[in-house]
Ligand code: ADP
Ligand code: MN
Ligand code: MN
C-alpha cells in the first residue's frame with residue numbers, strides 16, 4: 172500500500188494557502204491515482220450546504236519525507252460537475268500554455284521566503300533590531316546566517332522529490348532565503364513551486380520554525396521578499412531583439428500584472444531595496460532597480476531570457492506565468 176499526500180491550493184483570501192491530506196492507494200502512477208474529494212466549506216471553497224469539492228491529481232513525485240514508494244500528489248480543484256472551481260487558476264494557465272505552445276515558453280522562478288520564530292523573523296533579537304543589512308546575503312557564520320539546517324533539509328527533500336531546483340542562497344535580510352525552480356514550462360514550474368513550498372512548510376514543522384511568503388516581513392530598512400520570474404521563448408533564446416520586444420510588451424499591461432502579482436505588492440515595490448516602484452515600469456540591462464532586468468550575460472551573448480522582478484514572494488505561479496504568456500505571446504504573435 173502506498174501513502175499518497177494529495178496537495179491543493181485553497182480559497183483563502185487575500186492569499187491562497189496549501190492544504191493536504193493522505194489517501195492510501197495501490198498505484199502511484201498519475202493515470203491510476205483516483206480523483207478524491209474534500210470539505211470545501213472548511214477551505215473557503217464552498218458554502219456549507221454544497222460543500223463537496225473534487226481533487227484531480229495533476230502532478231506526482233516521490234515523497235521525500237515518508238520515503239519508500241510514497242508520493243506527493245499536486246491536485247487542482249474541480250466542482251462536483253467536474254468543471255474548474257472558481258479558485259482553480261491552473262486551468263486557465265493550461266489553456267494559455269496550449270494557445271502559446273509554438274513559442275516554447277520556459278520559466279525559472281526565484282522563491283524568496285522568510286523564517287519566523289514566534290512573531291519575529293529568525294535572527295532578529297527578541298528586543299531591538301538585528302545589525303543592519305549588508306553581511307547577510309550569501310553570508311557564512313553564526314552571526315550572519317539563521318536557519319541553514321532547515322534550508323539544507325529542504326534542498327535535500329526537493330532533490331529527493333526529483334524537483335528541478337537550480338540553486339539556493341541566503342538573502343539580504345536575516346532569516347531570509349531563496350530557492351530557484353526551473354527552467355521549465357509554465358504548468359511544470361508552477362506545480363513544482365507549489366510542491367516545493369509545501370515541503371518548506373512541512374520541514375519547518377520538524378524544526379518548529381515557520382517559513383512565510385510575506386512580501387514585506389519587516390518594516391523599515393529591510394528588503395522585501397519577491398519571486399523574480401525569469402522567462403524566455405525559443406526566439407528569445409536564439410536572438411537578442413525578442414528579449415527587448417518581450418520587455419516592451421510587459422510595459423503595455425503593467426497595471427494588470429501588478430494587480431495579479433501578489434497581495435501587498437505596493438508595500439514591497441517602493442522604488443527602494445532593489446525594486447522599481449509599482450507606479451512605474453522600466454527595464455534595463457543589469458538594473459536591479461528596474462521592473463524587468465536583462466541579465467548582463469544576455470546582452471553580451473545576444474540571446475537568452477529576461478527577469479520580471481515584480482512578482483511578490485506570495486504570488487500565485489499559475490497566474491503569473493499565464494499573464495506573462497498572454498502579454499508576451501500576444502505581442503509576439505501580432506508581429507508574425
Ligand atoms: P539572480 O541573479 O536574479 O539572483 P538566479 O540565479 O537566482 O538569478 O535565478 C535565475 C533563474 O533563471 C533560474 O531559476 C534559472 O533556472 C532561470 N533561467 C536560466 N536560463 C533561463 C532561460 N533561458 N529561460 C528561463 N529561465 C531561465
Ligand atoms: Mn536569485
Ligand atoms: Mn533574491
Ligand code: MN
Pocket residue numbers: 281399478
Ligand atoms: Mn533575481
